Amino acid sequence: MSKIDTIISELQAVASNPRKAMNDFKAETGKGAIGVAPVYVPEEIVYATGRLPIGLWGGQTEISKARAYLPAFACSIMQSVMELECNGTYNDLEAVIFTAPCDTLKCMGQKWKGTCPCIQFVHPQNVIVEGSTKFLATEYAIVKEKLEAIIGEKITDEAIDSAIAVYNEHRATMREFCKVAADYPQIVDPIKRHAVIKAGFFMDKAKHTACVKELIAELKAMPVEAWDGKKVIISGIMAEPNELLQVLIDNKVAIVADDLAQESRQFRADVPTEGGDVLSRLAMQWTKNMYGCSLLTDRAKGRTQMLVDMVNETGADAVIFAQMKFCEPEEFDYPICLEKFNEVGIKSLKIEIEQQANSFEQAATRIQALVETL
DSSP: OOHHHHHHHHHHHHHHOHHHHHHHHHHHHSOOEEEEOSSOOOHHHHHTTTOEEEEOOOOSOOOSGGGGTSOTTSOHHHHHHHHHHHTTTTTTOSEEEEOOSSHHHHHHHHHOOSSSOEEEOOOOSOOSSTTHHHHHHHHHHHHHHHHHHHHTSOOOHHHHHHHHHHHHHHHHHHHHHHHHHHTOTTTSOHHHHHHHHHGGGSSOHHHHHHHHHHHHHHHHTSOOOOOOSEEEEEEESOOOOHHHHHHHHHTTEEEEEEEETTTGGGGSSOOOSSSSOHHHHHHHIIIIIOOSOTTSOOTTOHHHHHHHHHHHHHTOSEEEEEEETTOHHHHHHHHHHHHHHHHHTOEEEEEEEOTTOOOOHHHHHHHHHHHHHO
């Protein structure tokens, strides 16, 4: 097994078993984990406590108990998170943190029934208005105070500042990985690419950064070979499960870039290193630096041109919209993006994402048809 295969296999193992990752972290450090729900939680505050921020992005699980708390039209991510919570999966967490960028997430903090306490805050979706940064910094201060009360420790500004440095380095590394991986689709297929990124939700960020840097170095040492398949950009909330990504592999489709909330949007924008106190700078990541996200009010809809630019920069053959079922913010953006693509002649396809899906024949047929049209 090559060094590249070894690194990717290790990261795949972490991505597929968050429980083991959490237990290994506790055995090594003596500290527990704190759950961070989609989409944008200030993980640096959690990291500053020495705890492991662990992503709560649901999974393939049968939904039964969650239906007592969430309506049928809640997205499958939160349905599965609630189901796992009802089954006690998150009982060992010291706390969970939710933001409220959509109607379903607004309900989660109110309906949380787990044994670990829940902290909820609000992102200002309209960041154009004056005071949005101050508002969000205040919300982060509340999160910090509640977390301090739960863990019984003071979270210092110095610790948060150090965490910001760790996370900014991680973001830069992940952006580089996505660019490098696009040059090696024969080696980093869609499933492996996703696993490398997803492992970061369950690992100490500094360690994940080191692993990915090593992977990047190994990849760059390999010759770049011509790709005789098709190249796509995927946009949406997430592109899971692996059975869906396998359809891309079967049709020789490589992901050369993404606009997924679970992937590149997580490391798209850095936290400013100057310009205010630590909480204000954390807030400015969202109010000043973030762009192209359906959860962020953007009357100009810059996401459309952003995707067009990504196609031009990467030479992608098409854009695939991974439309999370019942995700209204994404549904609102799709027609505007589609209109732009038709205007400039970019091929696109929309497929529906649902974590509880167990059949992918329809997606396979549609992706195969797209490849044939290309």
